[in-house]
Amino acid sequence: MTKLRIGHLSTAYHTSFILMGTKWLEKEGIEPEWKLFGGGPAVVRAFENNEIDIGYIGLPPAMIGIDRGLQIRCIAGGHTEGTVMIAAPEFLTLEDCRNKMKLFLEQFKEMSIACPPASSIHDVIIRNCLKEASFENDVHILNYEWADLIPEDMAEGKIKIAIGTPSLAVVAKRYCNAKIVIPPEKLWPSNPSYGIIASCDIIENFPDALLKFIGLHENASRFIREHTEEASKLVAATIKIIDASFVRDVYELSPKYSADISEKYIASTMCFVEVLHELGYISGKLRQETIFDLRFVKELQF
Numbered sequence: 001m002t003k004l005r006i007g008h009l010s011t012a013y014h015t016s017f018i019l020m021g022t023k024w025l026e027k028e029g030i031e032p033e034w035k036l037f038g039g040g041p042a043v044v045r046a047f048e049n050n051e052i053d054i055g056y057i058g059l060p061p062a063m064i065g066i067d068r069g070l071q072i073r074c075i076a077g078g079h080t081e082g083t084v085m086i087a088a089p090e091f092l093t094l095e096d097c098r099n100k101m102k103l104f105l106e107q108f109k110e111m112s113i114a115c116p117p118a119s120s121i122h123d124v125i126i127r128n129c130l131k132e133a134s135f136e137n138d139v140h141i142l143n144y145e146w147a148d149l150i151p152e153d154m155a156e157g158k159i160k161i162a163i164g165t166p167s168l169a170v171v172a173k174r175y176c177n178a179k180i181v182i183p184p185e186k187l188w189p190s191n192p193s194y195g196i197i198a199s200c201d202i203i204e205n206f207p208d209a210l211l212k213f214i215g216l217h218e219n220a221s222r223f224i225r226e227h228t229e230e231a232s233k234l235v236a237a238t239i240k241i242i243d244a245s246f247v248r249d250v251y252e253l254s255p256k257y258s259a260d261i262s263e264k265y266i267a268s269t270m271c272f273v274e275v276l277h278e279l280g281y282i283s284g285k286l287r288q289e290t291i292f293d294l295r296f297v298k299e300l301q302f
Helices: 016-022 040-048 060-069 103-107 120-132 149-157 166-175 198-207 207-226 228-239 246-254 263-278 296-298
Strands: 001-006 031-035 056-057 074-080 084-087 110-114 140-143 159-166 179-182 194-199
Touching: 001 040, 001 110, 001 207, 001 228, 016 031, 016 084, 016 103, 016 207, 016 228, 031 207, 040 056, 040 194, 056 060, 060 074, 060 120, 060 194, 060 263, 074 198, 074 207, 074 296, 084 166, 110 120, 110 149, 120 140, 120 263, 149 159, 149 166, 149 246, 159 246, 166 179, 194 198, 198 207, 207 228, 207 296, 228 246
Parallel strands: 001 031, 001 056, 110 140, 110 159
Antiparallel strands: 056 194, 074 194, 084 159, 084 179
């Protein structure tokens, strides 16, 4: 058995929970050691501390780590368009504002938007939106180290606007009387909400294990796409604190799952380079080859 230490998040639509529930990895000779983290930046820190070999993570935090000299690469895709904005019922949606972002953001002046950790993909997307609309000094971003705490504060009325994963949006709709004000496809088309990141050391020393992992990750992605109801039940049984209808709602809200690293996935990722630099999150201009290692997805030919 090849042991792989895998960093993952509580995000219900990641294939981590499918792989945990099916034991596919173990059946293929991989012994996974699953480690839970609160957000992408925490996964990057775990890589820096040599605590994990593989991580489920949005690409911007990984790019920030690479800029700092961390030897990691994206070896597979996972999901695109996984950032959603939600708000209390009294606020207008982007569509209400004729899809004009500046007009939409005007209603949040002098208010706070709850968001997962600083430098997470959600943080980068909303900060870029505010910057482009010239509202970066008028709207406050309230970052949560553990995004799972956002619904609690929303239910108590401490915050009225939030940005985050489809899971967050479904929780907020169900329990916080909130609504989706910007759907995932409208915030940043084809954004790399998560990919599979691996340390360069593991890439060089255990390529066969990584190839197996990515193949099973794609099988799990296909399971979500083609057998959504069954996948929802499996994930609910694995996580235990949510029901199958919750998982199904999350899948349907943001349905683009694949282990492939498509041209659109790469192009969207590279668009983040300039934004990350402008926001001061990275010091230089990263190249595609310093972010991606495409050998595995090319061999598997999805």
